[in-house]
Amino acid sequence: MARLHTYTAWPPGSSAESARFSARRYAAECGDLALQFDAAPRALLVTALLARCLRAADTRPLTAQALWQWSVAERLQGLLAVALATTGPNTTAVASCGHAGCGQSIELELELASFAAPHTVHSASGVAPDGSALLCRLPTGDDQRAWREFADSDTAQTTEAGERWLAQRLVERVADAPPTQDWSLPTAWLESIAALLDASDPLNALVVGIECPYCGGHNNIDVDLEQLLIEGLRRQQRSLIEQVHRLACIYHWSEAQIVGLPPWRRARYLAQVEAHFS
Ligand SMILES: [Zn+2]
Structure with missing residues (x-):
């Protein structure tokens, strides 16, 4: 049976009339596990992710062919929508402080909604x-x-x-x-x-300014937002595969059955496994 997904409109908070498209959570159905993050070229991976998780404002599915014709900027907007629906409102970039004698690792907390472009530019x-x-x-x-x-x-x-x-x-x-x-x-x-x-397309070469919390020096950090979002989604896939493995070992359910469970129920079974078998 086809799984019913919840779709979130993009830009965040937009109405049914003003939404450009909407996104569902990635790593929510078996087909999502077929994406090969390590093998596919980045552009191909983005198209595959968007084709799986986005749908048009009129709720129709978006084909890969249509998504290839989207601008790189709009494709990044799509990826932001998928990341927001999958991993929540923020993502974290890690960089090293560039000041002599410091080099400490700095974490940048980035709010996904803050990157929403108000309209499509061609x-x-x-x-x-x-x-x-x-x-x-x-x-x-x-x-x-x-x-x-x-x-x-x-x-x-x-x-x-x-x-x-x-x-x-x-x-x-x-x-x-x-x-x-x-x-x-x-x-x-x-x-x-x-x-x-x-x-x-200011997000294509995004630079974020931040004061280093260790030395107080100012850093301008290049953020590859697309790569950062893909990494977050890759971690979701890895985590889902681990969950399938743990539950299949104990309950002998199929991959499709385990992935088909709502996340909260999967979490409850995993908690049971944790409590009784570790
Ligand atoms: Zn520093």
């Missing part, structure tokens, strides 16, 4: 170094996938070649007209385009 406009108006679309999951293929191919000699290839793909209009077929992106524009995209 493109960014700015000015090229030669003064031309510039319109770029934000990179999508498909771009990430294509970029990876390009980077693995023989044509990609340098990192700059890869960046240039991606940037050219993203430019939609130059001086209010679509670029011509033979137009080639000037290398000098790369920096402007990178800055334009960063400004439109």
Whole structure:
């Protein structure tokens, strides 16, 4: 029997009309255990997680094909929604203090809801170094996938070649007209385009400022939010597999039966196992 899930709207607190999509808890059904966190490329993992746990505002399921077409920024919003539904309102990043003679480990408590973008952004406009108006679309999951293929191919000699290839793909209009077929992106524009995209997707290169509690020094810490959220979900999968193992050893129930139990009942059985067999 299909499990009924509770879906939480994103952005948090949004109404049925204003919600962009909603998410259920990950590691709540057997199929969730099929995700190979160590083997899959990150973009593929994000698509698989979102396809399992998100649904559209009109409650229809979202296909992997549709999710590949979402911008990287929107995919991160989706991952935030899944993390919120799975692991609760906060996540913790750990970094080392960069001040000489300190190097202590600092914990950053991050509130997931604080990263909710109010609306979906598809493109960014700015000015090229030669003064031309510039319109770029934000990179999508498909771009990430294509970029990876390009980077693995023989044509990609340098990192700059890869960046240039991606940037050219993203430019939609130059001086209010679509670029011509033979137009080639000037290398000098790369920096402007990178800055334009960063400004439109501030979470992509997130930097959090914090005072070190040990030495009092100020640190600007780069936070890879996507990686942090994936790690949290990976831990949930590992924990569920451990629970299945412990209960299967004692009660000889199937994986599907154990995963199908509501978490509170699973916790009660595990407490019984703990009390009687340890
Ligand atoms: Zn310090």
